Amino acid sequence: MNSESSQSLSKTTKNILNQYGIKLNKNLGQNYLIDRNKRDQIVNFGNLSKNDVVLEIGTGIGTLTIELAKRAGKVIAIEQDSNIARILSERLKKEKIDNVELINDDALNVDFPKFNKIISNLPYQISSPITFKFLNYDFDLAILMYQKEFARRMNGSVGTKDYSRLSAMLYFKCDVEMLTDVSSESFIPKPKIDSTVVKLTPKENKISKEDFKIYSNFTKALFQHRNKKIRNALIDSRHVICNLDKKEMKEKINNIEDDTLNEYLKMRVIAIKPEEILFLSKELNLILNG
Incomplete structure (x- = not known):
């Protein structure tokens, strides 16, 4: 980041923050x-x-x-920090930009107005929950910046340390493409690690909304204990997938006679493929909640 234009943006950003007495909190x-x-x-x-x-x-x-506002028809801009939102509002007025709907609220707690694209340098501490929330909406594409390690988990292969609930959830919903890395030097304050810009392109309906809801619950339960055997992971996180107490849950699982299901229950979470989680979740949901 040595170009004159980049240095100019850095100076502009620092001047605005100084003008309003804003001190950024990288922990947020x-x-x-x-x-x-x-x-x-x-x-x-x-x-x-x-x-x-x-x-x-x-x-x-x-x-x-x-x-974004210069190129798009409209921008829905969500900023939780009221002081920062006020600064942005004043900048928009000064530059006579009138196609931005500014929402001063927590993005995790609001219903998004209708949109078709997402472009964000996401606050890193909400990367996981906001990405899961995006999956509940229809959109054409998303261009999102994450911490580099987080981005790797989005495409984690089965059996690797990067295989996670995140990669399993995205598997049925989006194609994930790493577009470019961004050095920590490109930010103020400087974060500890570099970032990666990721493109998410929704897949055609490979899974129904009802099946995905069941799949989502089972995936959440499993990856809370990613190194355990599936049987034990599901028992320990039973509250996520059913209303059974521990004794009832064990009894139902122990009474399963299907050899295929029993083989899956012996596997470790990190070794099961998304397609297998889908199959297992649909079958076990009938047994545990039927």
């Missing part, structure tokens, strides 16, 4: 992008037109927001 994910080249690259990845309504989570002072 307030790491602001100051690399103009990377910002423009992220916006370009979105392939925007005036027909697009873009959802942005964690707007900050508008480094991305303003550029």
Whole structure:
């Protein structure tokens, strides 16, 4: 990040924060992008037109927001910090930008207005829950920046340390493409690790909403104990998938006579493929909640 334009963006960001007496808290994910080249690259990845309504989570002072608004028909900008939201509101008025709907609230707790694309430098501390929330909405594509280690888990292969609830959940919902890495030097305050920009493209309906809800619950239960055998993981996290107490749960599982199901129950969580989790979740749901 040595270009004159990037240095200019860094100076502008620092001046605005100083002007309003804002001190960023990186523990809250307030790491602001100051690399103009990377910002423009992220916006370009979105392939925007005036027909697009873009959802942005964690707007900050508008480094991305303003550029998105210039290209999209509308931007739905969600910022939880009221002081930061006020700064952005004033910047938008000053630049006479009127196609931004600014929502000062917690993105995890609000219903999103209608949109078709997501482009965000996400607050890192909500990366997991906000990504799961995105999966409940229909959209054309998402361009999202995550911490590099988190991004790797999105494409984690079965049996590896990166295989997680996240990769299992995304498997049926989106194609995941790593677009570019972003150095920690590209932010203020500087985070401890680098970031990665990821593209999510929704898949055609490979799984019904009802089946995905069941799959989601079982996946959550399993990966709370990713190194345990599936039988024990499900018993320990039974509250996620059914209303049985421990004794009832053990009794139902011990009475399973299907050899295929019993073989799966002996496997470790990190060794089971998403398709197998889907099969297992549908079969066990009938047994445990039937």
